[in-house]
Each structure stands twice: as C-alpha cells, then as structure tokens.
Amino acid sequence: MASLFRRPNTLPTAQDALPGRSTPMPVPARHEVLGTSLTPPFGEGIETAVFGLGCFWGVEQEFWQLPGVVSTAAGYAAGFTPNPTYEEVCTGRTGHAEVVLVAFDPSRLRYEDLLRVFWEHHDPTQGMRQGNDQGTQYRSVVLVADEQQRLAAEASRDAYQAAMTAAGYGAITTTIEPLGDFFYAEAYHQQYLRKNPNGYCPIHATGVRLPDGFEATPLQYVD
Numbered sequence: 001m002a003s004l005f006r007r008p009n010t011l012p013t014a015q016d017a018l019p020g021r022s023t024p025m026p027v028p029a030r031h032e033v034l035g036t037s038l039t040p041p042f043g044e045g046i047e048t049a050v051f052g053l054g055c056f057w058g059v060e061q062e063f064w065q066l067p068g069v070v071s072t073a074a075g076y077a078a079g080f081t082p083n084p085t086y087e088e089v090c091t092g093r094t095g096h097a098e099v100v101l102v103a104f105d106p107s108r109l110r111y112e113d114l115l116r117v118f119w120e121h122h123d124p125t126q127g128m129r130q131g132n133d134q135g136t137q138y139r140s141v142v143l144v145a146d147e148q149q150r151l152a153a154e155a156s157r158d159a160y161q162a163a164m165t166a167a168g169y170g171a172i173t174t175t176i177e178p179l180g181d182f183f184y185a186e187a188y189h190q191q192y193l194r195k196n197p198n199g200y201c202p203i204h205a206t207g208v209r210l211p212d213g214f215e216a217t218p219l220q221y222v223d
Helices: 056-064 086-090 111-120 147-166
Strands: 047-053 069-077 097-104 140-144 175-178
Touching (some): 056 097
Parallel strands (some): 140 175
16 A cells, blocks of 8 residues: 655644545445454443554554454544545545554453554554655554543553664654544455455565563564
C-alpha cells in the first residue's frame, strides 16, 4: 500500500470533512487466520485496543501472531467521516488514520505487551507518514478505551522517547487520544497479507526497543 504520491499532511476540520454515510462497511463474519469473529462480541473478559502505525496490512499481521490475541481487524478511526471508504480516507478529507483493532485476552496478554509491539514496529517520529506512505492516514496514534490504557500508553511513550533519544532519533509525534468510533475497512483489507502473501506493506521499525524494565517477559510469536 506504499504511496509515492504526496497526500495532505494537515487534518481537516469537522466542517470540512467528507459527509460519509450511515451504512456500516460489510465485512466477513470470521477472521481469515484465527477463525474467530471479526466483529464484537468477542467473548467474556476479552478487551480491545486500537493502534495506528502506518499501513494497516502489515501491522495487523504482527498483532494476529501474538498468543492471547483473539481477533484483529483493519479499520479507520480518529477522524470525522462516518463509515468512510478507503478512497475517501486517501483524500485526507476524513481525518481518519489507518488503524488496527486488537481483541485480546488480558489473562494471557497484557495491554503493555501490545504497546511494545506498537512502538517497536514503526517509526513514531515521522509525523504524517511512514516511509514512502505520506499523508494524515499514516500518522502514529494510540486510541485508548479508558484511563488505565491512557496511563499505560503515556508511560510507554515516555520510556520509548528516552530510548529513541539515546539512539539519536528526534521527538515522538504519536498522539494518545480517546477512542471514538472505529469503522471497519473494506473486506479486501481484512487480513490482507494472509490473502495476498506477496502484498507490499513494509514495517518501518527503527530497531529501538523499549527498556527491558517496562515488560517482565519477552513476547513470543506463534504461527
């Protein structure tokens, strides 16, 4: 999904945003990889997290590999336009970022574990872009569901900023915002890299890790 074309780098106002529509995007009932529901309810005790870190194809794959993740979905959030299409998001006139919704079992996987994956799988200093993907839809954002998530996100941001500064990087541009509406992306975006294993969606990781003290145990990916 890399784009060599420059897109708007300024977010629209609510008044200038595209009107969208009242009808939700139709999506598959089941997750292509995990075989679980793609939409709520996800089961008793299951929590959700939403992250934007550039092209959602590649990062969705990073999350669905984690033990304890029940479901993932590509979508749009943090903007104004209800139920936008991908083409509308690409205009920069919806205000939305490309995001991934992660449903996870907190008895097996902590929200802090997801934050580690978030920070370590993109460059959070690039503003309205990731690599060649330029525009507001590719901005770095953590969308928090409650105060506990907000505090954890802010603590991880501060710890990662210290690590990035030590590695010679500049200021983190990631925003931490309350989660509003999450809109599912079109069916062909869901688990895209499973359906299209040769699809192009690079991960722009910096190689910088969160301090070891932030997390008690290292993550192990599963097939």
